[in-house]
Amino acid sequence: MSEASKREFVVFQSMWAMQNAQGVLPTALEHELTKIAEAGFDGITDHYYAPDTARELSRLASSLGLQIEGQLFPQTVDDLKPVLEIASQYGCHHLTIQADARPRSLKEAVQLIDGWQRLAEQVDFPVLLETHRYRVTNDLHFTLDLLKELPDLKLLADLSHYVVGREIPLPPGEDDREQIETILRNSWGFHGRVASCEQVQLPISFEQHQPWVALFSEWWKYGIEDWLKRTDVQGSLSFTCELGPPPYAMTDRNGQDVTDRWEESLMMKALIRDIWAGCTRSIGKRI
Template identity: 25%
Template structure:
């Protein structure tokens, strides 16, 4: 079993793509997770920068903004096809809405599955606040009823939604850890989907809880001879990253934290 590590474009949007990719490659990453624009010219800039630096792409869909379901579904299909046109390794999708019905969100999952079958590109659905899989108990229900559903495991959101470290939701976590197609290694806590800094001793319990879940995912990949686990070290900028009052200065370095997570996980899983 091999692990590939990806750096998020989120937080570096103002950095030239060539410079960004060179920095990511030199840091030891295998690729970048990023949205893809509709313009072929803009796509080419991204894909050339990735190729020139030997990096892979995970496409990212986050534009689930439309309240009307039919409009939402139409734009979902459009955006997934744009992402698929760039031929990424896989697509991470923040699918659906927490206020859509089970049947509506299930319809979106089915749409994504059809696009995946047509293009050959796996699509994983993120356990993200405000989306279809916004909470552990909701995700559990979907995963029991849709056994082929693959998730992007970002359990930091589930911690935030439940105001806990999910101590009383073991069954949901156990099933979720067997359905992971992609992993976001961000550490959350009861009041936020991102701790200030995982290196701080006051967040030791949160880090250890997330590492325990990630250990379970890695073991499932090993036990079932799954070939490649992809991980994005997805600590983000503001508003996930706290900024100091009035100065607008981040309280920590997004880059440094993600590099810390990269080295921590490589040391833990890639010996």
């Protein structure tokens, strides 16, 4: 058996993506989790910083065989400490930091992230920093500078924010491709959403959006293959289908989704598993 075939890949569904146009779950949490498990997802992504909420989410998810990607939004180094205790107590696949800080200097950002990295060394699950707008990783070039200062920084790549935030064209320029690939070479998980240079979340079932779907598929393939070739890999690689409700989702004149986001989540799950299968076959032949 090749090393590539031993690597595991898990696909999660975002609980935020399960919300309706009013921003709430349409049914009870247990029912929504059951729906996700029965659809063949490996886990879920949700907020994981309140003890009572984390305990109940962990109890229900565990009973259904679902793993958890915990999300948190710290502003300071110390904000991470209680969340690490919660995640250690109730368990998680990994924690994803959306850093709710916007330092103006690289030095300040490095100090903040380095503090989180030191705390993360104390737990036995990954703690990843998400690439996201209105966060410390808001700007692509600033994030690349962070990687030069913190070469061991592990990212969670949501590429949609850089595509829409920087209005990256189709096809991307060579510099754009090299910069995105640098992000991917430092990423240890993905949040899945297809953007264009004008919209953060495109309906992936629309024919006119297929060139963007192809571009993101190419990038995800690159990131997966790079992860498979790493020698320091532990655990499994995760991909979260994160098709959020309005205003992320495009809406009609009545404010309703123009597509069925659940059905598109299933499409994305199938797409990324096909990409993973192709990558393992390709990498396996080279090992």
